[in-house]
Amino acid sequence: MSSDQTLTPTSYIVLGLLANAGASTPYALKQGVAGSIGHFWSVPHSQLYAEPERLARAGLVSEEREPGGRRRRVYAITDRGREALASWLATDDVRLPELRDAGLLKLFFGAEPGAIAPQLAAGHRERLELYRSLHEGLQRMGEPAAGGALLTLEAGIAHAEVWVAFWERLAGEDQAGDAR
Amino acid sequence: MSSDQTLTPTSYIVLGLLANAGASTPYALKQGVAGSIGHFWSVPHSQLYAEPERLARAGLVSEEREPGGRRRRVYAITDRGREALASWLATDDVRLPELRDAGLLKLFFGAEPGAIAPQLAAGHRERLELYRSLHEGLQRMGEPAAGGALLTLEAGIAHAEVWVAFWERLAGEDQAGDAR
């Protein structure tokens, strides 16, 4: 019951996944992240070994070992973990996110747009199409309780569209300038 | 000349500011960040004391002390620092940024949109208006060499618009649902 109270976003990702998927090994968490929220907030797999340990120390998850074979660690969310997750979900802590985009940083400091815009445009376009197909897939199989994922993807789509338009504009302008 | 080569975005922010503004104290760097790039990529002031030290060890900036008074440290970019900055600006390292938005995270894990949307909508709207006025100001005083800042603000405006629309939609939908 040493609840230090300083939970990070990584903590809530682990708690959230455990709440949705039930007891999981770190590897299962890794799969869970990769297949869903990881598109918007990735977590290196080493953290998915370290973080459940911390949460176990805080009493928010329980830790057991598989009986046979590799005796892997299996984590499950506890009642206190559910409480912590629920109270986080309910609070309106409005820390506005920053863009923190390395491409923008370069642009700001005077990089030639043509040197970076095409690659970024292509990357964001690819991501945009992934989001669209994921969204379509989720919608098609009318999952209940997938509402959060749908909304998340909608936000991702809108942002990817903005980025594609932005970098494509710069790529185009530069190309025009060079061609003249 | 111990060039470890592992420069972070913070490193380039410091190098970029020193290249643009000339020799600066950490406090001047802090002002520089706050007034410009800090809107998109903030850096706590403690880093603006630590980072120049690292860069000095790597030979990318020089460090001197004011002769009189407080003998504050003054940093200036060196030729090697300019090279490092220029080569970073020229490379098309396409690490796509992630959204990493705490609000989205909550949404994904099932938060009630109405609990968080209004605050976020308001916050993003405020930021949007700041960006617009900064953009207008920059444009009005037709600075040369402010092209990067203008483009950065244009990206910021487009993203803020997307966020405002997204959270306002959720705030509205929820309100409608509650009102019934």
Add this chain to the structure above:
DNA sequence: CCTATCATGTAATCCGTTACATGATTAT
């Protein structure tokens, strides 16, 4: 058989966040 890739974990390093602290100015 051999070699990729998947699965599963540990270790080291370090940046970044978060306090803590105190000297100067300015305002009341």
Add this chain to the structure above:
DNA sequence: ATAATCATGTAACGGATTACATGATAGG
């Protein structure tokens, strides 16, 4: 004078990145 804010720094702690490592499983 005294409070408040600006200016200027230091210290500690810990999460995140990155690399290192090795056992299974499947494909060729």
